[in-house]
Amino acid sequence: MAYWLNAAIAVIGATMVQAIRSALGILSGVSHRLRGSPDPELSQILSRMAALAAFVPPPAEPPAPPALPALAPPSDASQHxxxxxxxxxxxxxxxxxxxxxxxxxxxxxxxxxxxxxNESERLYLVGDIIDGWQLRRGWYWPQSHNDVVQKLLRKARKGTEVIYVPGNHDEVARQFDGLAFGDITVREEAVHVTATGKRLWVVHGDLFDGVVQHARWLAYLGDSLYTVILAMNRHFNRVRARLGFPYWSLSQYLKHQVKNAVNYISSFEHAMVDEARRRGCDGVVCGHIHKAEIRDVNGQLYCNDGDWVESLSALVETMEGELKIVYWTMLLDPPQAPPRKRRRAAAITG
Known part of the structure; x- marks a missing residue:
């Protein structure tokens, strides 16, 4: 303990002497640059500081301490x-x-x-929350995915009305229509009434996808190819994040360059709004095609909340009843590195 105290005193003394000498050099330079006769008070201060510096010898270098992980000093005052x-x-x-x-x-x-x-009175989970298709091929469930489930359950416990509308990738949950699990209610479909009185039909949308309904093998094949593109996209965005750029979807860009994909999306939108009109609603809220959008289609309101694979988007209703798409491509609170990596980084920096 005494060793570390002496070493600390030596370092502090060296820092004080260096500060005095640096100030002396700066003030001496200022004095030489002044035109005319120097200020008597400034000359008196310089002479006193010179005398003080002369009587304070530079301390001897403290002996090297035992090997301990060095701590990196804060890069700026804000880190305090x-x-x-x-x-x-x-x-x-x-x-x-x-x-x-x-x-x-x-x-x-x-x-x-x-x-x-972001908090809300109601939270709608509009299908494909858990990907049962991929989990059947191979188990993949990191801690962050478990954290998402826990976060949703916690919101439900704290008073948010959470409604789960299953999709095609988690269609096994449709058999539990009307039941509640951990304060989360399962519904095959729902109707939301906005603050302005608009009735919105809430459904995933896969039932209006001809490929999913009539060529299931093609849907599985497309899903496998899509997974390969997403793997490329993940590594691509890892580099972008290190360079300080926001998330950008390669898969979404490729999809929107294909004319057949654009035609498919247009047909899907018309089918959804026609069914919403038949049900006596003013519009529809859906997902499924991974393309966030709010627009008028044949006099009906078409809202797609996007996804958390490509567009990183959500549909929200403000307290005044306005509907908006929110994109979350930059992290406000980036996740911290694991403790072992943090200690190693600190030691290297020190």
Whole structure:
């Protein structure tokens, strides 16, 4: 203990002497640059500092301490204080879909960050929350995916009305229509009434996808090819994140360049709004095609909340009843590195 105390005193003394000598050099330079006769007070201060510096010899170098992990000094003064917390946005309703937990393409960290900074009275999970297709091929379930499930359950316990509308990738949950699991209610479909009185039919949308319904083998094949593209996309965005760029979807870009894909999306939108009109609703909220959008289609409101694989988007309703698409391509609170990596990084920096 005495060894470390002496070493600390030596370091502090060296720092003080260096500061005095640096100040002396700066003030001497200022004095020489002044035109005319020097200021008497400044000359007196310089002479006193010179005398003080002369009587304070530079301390001897302290002996090398035993090997201990060095701590990196803070790069700026702001690191002495905790960062300012980001405000939590309050909404009347939030719609999320196509999270695809259980796949490597799921952007769970971005979704956790979104759920942390956004609250709502109602939260709709509009299908493909858990990807049963991929989990049947091979088990993949990292801690971040478990954290998403726990976060959703916690919101339900704290008073958010959570409604789960299954899709084609988690269709096994449709058999539990009307039941509640951990305060989360399962519904095959739902109707949401906005603050302005609009009735919106909430459904995943796979039942209006001809490929899913009539060529299931083609849907599975397309899903496998899609998984390969998402793997490329994941490595691509890892490099972008290190360079400070926001998330960008390679798979979405490729999909929207194909004319047949654009025609398919247009047919899907018309089929959805026609069914919403037949049910006496003013519009529809769906997912499934991974393309977030709000627009008028044949006099009906078409809303797609996007996904958390490509677009990282959600549909929200403000307290005034306005519907908006929110994109969450930048993390407000990036996840911290594991403790072992943090200690190793600190030692290297020191």
């Amino acid at each position: 204080f905790p960062p300012e917390p980001h405000p939590i946005q309050q909404y009347r309703a939030i719609w999320l879909s196509d999270i695809h937990l259980g796949t490597a393409g799921c952007q769970a960290d971005y979704l956790l960050d979104f759920l942390k900074h």
